[in-house]
Amino acid sequence: MKSLTNRSKVVSNKQMTFWERIYFPAILNGMRITFGHLFRRKATVQYPEATREFSDIYRGKHVLKRDDEGRERCTSCGLCAVACPAEAITMVSAERKPGEEHLYREEKYAAVYEINMLRCIFCGDCEEACPKEAIFLTKELVKSEYQREKFIYGKDELVESPDPAKRVDVSKRQTKEVLEFKKDKRYKHNK
Amino acid sequence: MPKVTIDNITIDVEEGTTILNAARKIGGRIVPPAMCYYSKLKGSGGKCRTCLVKVAQSSAKDPRPMPKLVASCSTPVQDGMVVQNLTSPEVAEARKGIVEFLLLNHPLDCPVCDQAGECDLQDLSFGYGMEETATEDDRREFPVIDIGDKIKLHMNRCILCYRCVYVADQLTDKRLHGILYRGDVSEISTFIGNAVTNDFSGNMIDVCPVGALTDKTARFKSRVWFLKPMDAHRACGKCPGKVAIWMFGNEIYRVTGRKDQFGEVEEFICNECRFEKKEPGDWVIEGPRHIKRQSVISANHYEEMKKQSIIDPIAGEMNKQE
Structure with a gap:
């Protein structure tokens, strides 16, 4: 019966011609391809001496951003965790006490924020879900480790340094509309 | 038994039933949303105007339409009444405006608020609201206060539905809180820092359609x-x-x-x-x-x-x- 998909091949038992049987031209053709590769551009780079150029929106290790005054932006709303298809994100929230206004932007903050980098598939859904511009993926790579426990990144590895010189620039990851919106100082989010 | 038609579905209901309750008897998507009406609290309703519907025919005897949209929670049905909710673009437009008014003073702090995910106002604004607001005025701001040791009051989030006041009136033996002042400056509060300690006072958390009254024992837990x-x-x-x-x-x-x-x-x-x-x-x-x-x-x-x-x-x- 005729196949429905047309994907199957009919096997034939055809005899080789004289030209195919002497093999020599086929060997020459093979050598030509092999030596031809010598003059091509190399597919690999000599890491770590040389590194590849990364895209501006490469999705690597996460960062928890601080605002201009150095306060943590994350309010532990849980939208990243519910958006995460790999269930890599967990958090415990806490209430900001009087006198901690310089540390946390809102009334509630994440006391514990953990991403399991072994579970994470770097899809970027968490940064898309974040309403507070708190979590972003960066160009940085997750380092290899010997122990599995070390891949559970806590706030000590995720939150960026309050030092203005060491801040992670994420403006290239944001769309034109978002950057435009951020200029509008009427909204509390942008103040 | 008056016969009422809501969005082309006809139902017999008892005399004195409101349009909203008739719609709830039919069930499904045609039920108008309600932010202040609560069937278990006597006298509630008529404040938020979310449940506005169009009455295309007042009754069998008087087939003229009602001149304005009516609040379905407080309008009793009449025999032969024809009501439009989903089928009327006028209602959809009005509800959009109502959502905008409810959100005038409501802060957008859903990421912080414990009610997020089960909030009536969130559902309502998702269903009917707009992304933008027309006003530029600042929202009202109040300090967060404890009323009693178990309940937290975020007056910022309150939409003044009065449900909690009815709970205090009808469920507890002594009313300790209510609405102070009037109009734009009205706010819920207790009588000079009094704590609300009635046995049934916790129900005001459940009836609150927004996150204004929240459970302190579960605050920010998850x-x-x-x-x-x-x-x-x-x-x-x-x-x-x-x-x-x-x-x-x-x-x-x-x-x-x-x-x-x-x-x-x-x-x-x-x-x-x-x-x-x-x-x-x-x-x-x-x-x-x-x-x-x-x-x-x-x-x-x-x-x-x-x-x-x-x-x-x-x-x-x-x-x-x-």
Whole structure:
């Protein structure tokens, strides 16, 4: 019966011609391809001496951003965790006490924020879900480790340094509309 | 028995039934949303104007339409009345405006608010609201206060539906809180820093359509969509003891009344059940609650299917009328 998909091949038992049987031209053709590769551009780079150029929106290790005054932006709303298809994100929230206004932007903050980098598939859904511009993926790579426990990144590895010189620039990851919106100082989010 | 037609569906209801209750009798998507009306609280309704509907024909005797949109929660039906809710573009437009007004002073702090995920105003603004607001004025701001040691009041979030005042009037023996001032500056408060300590005062948390009144014992503990709602009961001397418990693993984070499909609790529960019984041993667990599949809480929520829906999934879905 005729196949429905047309994907199957009919096997034939055809005899080789004289030209195919002497093999020599086929060997020459093979050598030509092999030596031809010598003059091509190399597919690999000599890491770590040389590194590849990364895209501006490469999705690597996460960062928890601080605002201009150095306060943590994350309010532990849980939208990243519910958006995460790999269930890599967990958090415990806490209430900001009087006198901690310089540390946390809102009334509630994440006391514990953990991403399991072994579970994470770097899809970027968490940064898309974040309403507070708190979590972003960066160009940085997750380092290899010997122990599995070390891949559970806590706030000590995720939150960026309050030092203005060491801040992670994420403006290239944001769309034109978002950057435009951020200029509008009427909204509390942008103040 | 007056006959009323709502969105082309005709139903016989008892004399004196409001349009909203007639629509709830039909059920499904044609039920107008209500932010202030609460069927278990006498006198509630008529404040938020969310349930506005168009009456295309007042009655069989007087077939003229009503001149304005009416609040369906406080308008009784008449025989031969024809009501339009979903089918009227005028109602959709009006409701859009109502949502804008309700959000005038409502802060957009859903990421912080404990009510997010089960908030009536969130659902309403998702369903009918706009992305933008026309006003540039600042929102009202109040300090967050404790009323009693178990309830937190965020006056910023209040939409002045008065439901909690009716709870205080009708459920508790001594009313300790109410609305102060009038109009734009009105606010809920207790009488000069008084604590609300009635046995049934916790129900004001359940009736609050927004996150203005929240449970301090569950404050910021978890988001509702990470918790598993379960039906549970216990023998309680003060209340029927039938509650919904919100579990995280084996821990009980929160106890609330059981809410029906219109977001109203079936039975009011006492403060002892709500605030003090947080051990799994205190409760007899009946099983997981039904959560609408559209709700964010339904993520990873599994429950046993009814037999009918296994045989005929489509008919099963339609009967549920989610």
